[in-house]
Amino acid sequence: QTSAVQSSSDGSSVTLFGIADVTYGYGTGSIASKSQLYSGGNTASRLGFRGVEDLGGGMAAGYWLEAGLNIDDGSTGTTNTNNQPNGSVGGFNFNRRATVSLMDFWGEMRAGRDFTAHYRNRTDVDPFSNNGAGTSQPQAGSIGGPTSTRASNIIAYYLPPNLGGFFGEVQYYFGENGSPAPIEHDGTGYSGRVGYATGPFAIALAAGRTKFARTATSGDIDSANLGVSWDFKVVKVMGGYYRDKVDKLPEITATGYLVGAVVPVGFDQFKVSWSTYGTDATGDPTARKWAFGYVYNFSKRTALYATYARVSNSGGSTTAVNGSLTDPNRSSSGYDLGMKLAF
Amino acid sequence: QTSAVQSSSDGSSVTLFGIADVTYGYGTGSIASKSQLYSGGNTASRLGFRGVEDLGGGMAAGYWLEAGLNIDDGSTGTTNTNNQPNGSVGGFNFNRRATVSLMDFWGEMRAGRDFTAHYRNRTDVDPFSNNGAGTSQPQAGSIGGPTSTRASNIIAYYLPPNLGGFFGEVQYYFGENGSPAPIEHDGTGYSGRVGYATGPFAIALAAGRTKFARTATSGDIDSANLGVSWDFKVVKVMGGYYRDKVDKLPEITATGYLVGAVVPVGFDQFKVSWSTYGTDATGDPTARKWAFGYVYNFSKRTALYATYARVSNSGGSTTAVNGSLTDPNRSSSGYDLGMKLAF
Amino acid sequence: QTSAVQSSSDGSSVTLFGIADVTYGYGTGSIASKSQLYSGGNTASRLGFRGVEDLGGGMAAGYWLEAGLNIDDGSTGTTNTNNQPNGSVGGFNFNRRATVSLMDFWGEMRAGRDFTAHYRNRTDVDPFSNNGAGTSQPQAGSIGGPTSTRASNIIAYYLPPNLGGFFGEVQYYFGENGSPAPIEHDGTGYSGRVGYATGPFAIALAAGRTKFARTATSGDIDSANLGVSWDFKVVKVMGGYYRDKVDKLPEITATGYLVGAVVPVGFDQFKVSWSTYGTDATGDPTARKWAFGYVYNFSKRTALYATYARVSNSGGSTTAVNGSLTDPNRSSSGYDLGMKLAF
Secondary structure, eight states, X not given: OOOOEEESSTTOOEEEEEEEEEEEEEEEOSSBEEEEEEEOSSSOOEEEEEEEEEEETTEEEEEEEEEEBOTTTOOBOOEETTSOTTOEEOSSOOOSEEEEEEEETTEEEEEEEEEOGGGHHHHTTOTTTTOGGGOOHHHHTOOOGGGSSEEEEEEEEEOOSXXXXXXXXXXXXXXXXXXXXXXXXTTOEEEEEEEEEETTEEEEEEEEEEOOOOSSSOOOEXXXXXXXXXXXXXXXXXXXXXXXXXXXXXXXXXXXXXEEEEEEETTEXXXXXXXXXXXXXXXXXXXXXXXXXXXXESSSSEEEEEEEEEEEEETTOOOOSTTOBOOTTOXXXXXXXXXXXXX | OOOOEEESSTTOOEEEEEEEXXXXXXXXXXXXXXXXXXXXXXXXXXXXXXXXXXXXXXXXXXXXXXXXXXXXXXXXXXXXXXXXXXXXXXXXXXXSEEEEEEEETTEEEEEEEEEOGGGHHHHTTOTTTTOGGGOOHHHHTOOOXXXXXXXXXXXXXXXXXXXXXXXXXXXXXXXXXXXXXXXXXXXXXXXXXXXXXXXXXXXXXXXXXXXXXXXSSOOOEXXXXXXXXXXXXXXXXXXXXXXXXXXXXXXXXXXXXXXXXXXXXXXXXXXXXEEEEEESSTTOOEEEEEEEEXXXXXXXXXXXXXXXXXXXXXXXXXXXXXXXXXXXXXXXEEEEEEEEEEO | OOOOEEESSTTOOEEEEEEEEEEEEEEEOSSBEEEEEEEXXXXXXXXXXXXXXXXXXXXXXXXXXXXXXXXXXOOBOOEETTSOTTOEEOSSOOOSEEEEEEEETTEEEEEEEEEOGGGHHHHTTOTTTTOGGGXXXXXXXXXXXXXXXXXXXXXXXXXXXXSTTEEEEEEEEOOXXXXXXXXXXXXXXXXXXXXXXXXXXXXXXXXXXXXXXXXXXXXXXXXXXXXXXXXXXXXXXXXXXXXXXXXXXXOEEEEEEEEEEEEEETTEEEEXXXXXXXXXXXXXXXXXXXXXXXXXXXXXXXXXXEEEEEEEEETTOOOOSTTOBOOTTOOEEEEEEEEEEEO
């Protein structure tokens, strides 16, 4: 007999899961081009362990441990322990998610490290899910700081799934930055999201605030956004509006938009998105990106993919694709060729 | 079919196991209070891989890899490679245990990183098993240095389990600190433990020494302790005596006591402990702690828990609960509210 | 029921595998001796996750994640992200291998971190597979730099297995060192290997080059080698020739040889090897090593082993065994006593 991996406790369940995604990425700009092998052009590479225990009477408990990794060099992810600008620690960490949940008819209580509520409208309506050369500009250029995507020390409540299409979550997270004023609340914040999904249509509104002491380089960060999608079967269209504000001296506000579409043909997919993100800093630096993608699915789990992206800059912006470098207001382009396996 | 995790070799067995424990912790002292989300208020969070191979004729071989992790931020554990004061390395490490064993009628030979023998009387008789706000003072204040809890590079022998209640272990561990005198033996040491357990009664005596060159801040560390417990079914009572000595200039000796009780009511548990630990440094600084705990077990694997603890200080001691700060000789208190899953 | 580890996707397959190997190692030289517990005296300790998905029509996709670890202290491996002299990052990393593969009748495309092609003739014909005190001198003394054993960012092609005994692979790897001359190509390279294996006989030739800017301490590294083995059943004999050149100022060339034999007796093995490696630096420093090994296999997965090795130095060489120190041109010897489990 060969099947012999088991978990330790009676009735215990462990699900091992992961993504292995490797990409050849090329970028070119007015200053320098770059060729590289990187990881996660279609879906971020990861290794995870999760499980749910049925406690009877409709109640359940769950845990989720998910770690980032890179197929190109075998390196593993960094996490930010307390939502601080310099709070990253390296090594293999469950940086993508580390949570414990208690679920019942009233919804879900969840605690640990997770996506912030105000992040989800950036990934849910991006045809490229914020991966690779096609990553939307509101994600690539975000001024949202340490909690732009995830936060540590979250206590969250999620609405139950049976509310006629309404869904929502609220989060409070601790910065744990110690007592000395004025930075005692740095990294502490809250975020929420409400939405409605019925049949092919979905809409969600989110907003969050993370506190930082007001200086020339930092201050409270407010992020608000709106995501909409409609699935016409032959094509799914999606759009997003994003607004981030950093209350430093002086205050800076960024505004972004995205429109995108995904066309499934059998197991294959064609993707396109246009997005923009710019701030009200001197000159109003703004980047606009076109991205085109093709995914060839061998199976539900394995795919080859190709992405082409082109960024235009104005107002002094120097955004470039795939690690290339470009002068202010010059454009940059690049592409990804990769393979993804899910397990 | 979905069940598809398997180990690589014929007849091979891998057991995947872990703990996911997350806690809201609050502490208050005369100087500062602290609110935080942390991990391991009831049981330290971990992920592990272990297995045993039956070699026939009563002989068996085993391995055990156990890594610490934190649910609050996804970060992972540090280990101390060679038992040195500054020997810690971060990232995901099998810091909790990394051993290979060979077992037969004569007992067990075990090599690698593990608990030191002189640690076990600190955790075995603590109702809170040295976790969370209820952690005993002989653990929280230990002057036992780098090998107070675990050591690397251990070669150990364990008595077989069928000696009429007698049990015991001896360990020798290498500091591997290189040749130059006087620090060539830093981190090298030995430890042993003998005990007797029959029916409801258990008693164990342990002692260990780890060598460090004698200076104003370090020196050989001797730890000796005694643990006793009696399980009356309706209540299990336990007690411990602890003595640690650091042979620096001048020498310092610490003495501690613990008395505790656990009352199981169905799957629920009520816990109480009183412990003290103090040194003969100037003023005889000493801390005394009361801890009260309640655990609600949903199942054998999942529990909610609450702990309250209060520390009194004398002789200049400033021990505080859950990351709060308190002035010399002032008290501090705090509590944990958490959830634990085992898998 | 207890068997409950499963992978997340329908039809998904995860194989969990590993090695736990711990060794007592002793070495002695003219300056200093050393006793230590270390990991991997017979086979490097590791933990891995791999899988293959059958895509139909003879096509398959695979992934392989393999991380190094140490049983003696629980610490985990470092990887080199971009093949740079100072490119190592610590923590738990899939430093041993992190690849994605696509396989069909035409062979295998593989991308990620893996052994370099020019490494394999060092391990394949070493009776000790480059582990422990018996490690061959062409491995122990290699001047082959950051890609001597593995490289990151590899794109590789492997011939299919059905070519009448011919096998081969070619690799290209990216240094990703950015644009500024002259170090822009540091860590970029290519390697290839061709061979022929039929019945008991195998031969393989490999060569690789990794680029580094030419200075007094670094320059392009060329490695070429030849490995041969013949399995006479009662004894397998093997030999290797190695040549490494670093094109620094001035250029340095190293030459090495190995002859070895493995005698299997039931599950037991006796091993012997003689190897030498020396450079054309001033004095022609050269080390010669005899190594003798015995492995007692309890089963296919579990073994005890002992190795004895002795190194002779000339031309100013100071090579020593197992962490001991020896004067120029003095010899050094040492031994390993260890246990290995595979899972």
